[in-house]
Amino acid sequence: MSSQQVVAPWPADLSSYCFEVPYSEQSILFESASGVRLVDATGKRYLDGLSGVFVTCFGYDCEPIVTAVTKQVQTMAFNPPLHGTNKSAIELSRRLVDLAPEGITAAKLVNGGSEAVEAAIRLARLHHASRGNQGKLKVLSHYHGYHGATFGSLSVTGRPDVTRFGPGLPGVVHVWPPDCLESFFGVPHEDSGALAAAMIERTIEAEGPDSVAALVLEPVIHLRGMAVPPADYLPKVREVCDRHDVTLIFDEIVTGFGRTGAPFAAQTFGVTPDLICAGKGISGGYAPLAAVLIGEHIAGTLGEPGGPVSFAPSHTYAANPVASAAGLAAVELFESSNALDSVARLSERTASGLRALLAGRGELRAAGLLFGVTVRPHSGPDPEAGSKVAAACLRRGLIVRGQDDWIVLAPPYVAEDADIDEILSILGEALDEVCGGAA
Incomplete structure (x- = not known):
């Protein structure tokens, strides 16, 4: 997986738009989304490990909700x-x-x-x-x-x-x-x-x-x-x-x-x-x-x-x-859809994978499909370790949240086992980059 960030083709003049967070080279110009993935203006795909921001629990093209909204708009x-x-x-x-x-x-x-x-x-x-x-x-x-x-x-x-x-x-x-x-x-x-x-x-x-x-x-x-x-x-x-x-x-x-x-x-x-x-x-x-x-x-x-x-x-x-x-x-x-059954199944798979992945590089906190990791590099405490891991994930096409010395994940309820495994794989690469290899 490539760890290079591809800069989106932003419009020449951004002066009239006030960004939600400060604009940087990591800012993404999203263009489309489907299932649990988004696509930016360069065509790069991102796996959403944060459900947008704990929001898109049913994914980005949920037909029953799209139909209900469309019908209501028309009515x-x-x-x-x-x-x-x-x-x-x-x-x-x-x-x-x-x-x-x-x-x-x-x-x-x-x-x-x-x-x-x-x-x-x-x-x-x-x-x-x-x-x-x-x-x-x-x-x-x-x-x-x-x-x-x-x-x-x-x-x-x-x-x-x-x-x-x-x-x-x-x-x-x-x-x-x-x-x-x-x-x-x-x-x-x-x-x-x-x-x-x-x-x-x-x-x-x-x-x-x-x-x-x-x-x-x-x-x-x-x-x-x-x-x-x-x-x-x-x-x-x-x-x-x-x-x-x-x-x-x-x-x-x-x-x-x-x-x-x-x-x-x-x-x-x-x-x-x-x-x-x-x-x-x-x-x-x-x-x-x-x-x-x-x-x-x-x-x-x-x-x-x-x-x-x-x-x-x-x-x-x-x-x-x-x-x-x-x-x-x-x-x-x-x-x-018995969403709670999906939450229980995905929670167990994700938590088990995270525990194996951390191997001394962090402390896991979990409640259902909410996961927090306090990141601990082998070189010693780093107050920006969480931000660094999140940035390393983003370069590889995985969206998580990182701040200070922690990261959080919240996969969608409609994620497949293969999606969870991909989240874990990319996160493992990011932890290797920031923290060093697993003990």
């Missing part, structure tokens, strides 16, 4: 959102509630993960205010968690690289997750969950329980290289939130819709939060779509018991008929 591409809704949105909400843990009874459809997180925070504050607790406004979140790119979601994102935008929203307090206690302070894994949960409780007490509205967290922390929590952490967090009447919000934008081996990580870890933010794979990548899944006790403040609920203000394209049709088709395919 009604938009409805006046101030005057009503559409059947696809109503049915999609019902199907999402059916997939969710028991106790979740309503779904608010939005356009993306950032909107979902901000809507959940507003819901938490509204819930407390409706019960006479107007002072419960503060929001706790993890250091090194990531929750979105809008101002409110950036404010609860506990990463130093977002401070370039200036101070975030007031009332946000960050707490240490178990993985950071292990990495930064040497706390053993078996002790880090209980200690991190205890530190959350101490923080709530120090801030004043009457001032804390919510705790928002990722069950698996993506930007820590898929940090999977100790088994006791989330149950203890649930207990702490219950003791202090704090709304527990799971940001499942990455982990939801089957990624961890269950419909939601809440079910994988056996802990039901008050609110779940879901997105990414929820539409299979065929339309911008996300949702807030709402616990019954919170939904009860939004309408009459057993009747329709409402939550405003909203966004112009929220519950858009085209996006809703894509989501409904994706949910139907998720169920009819």
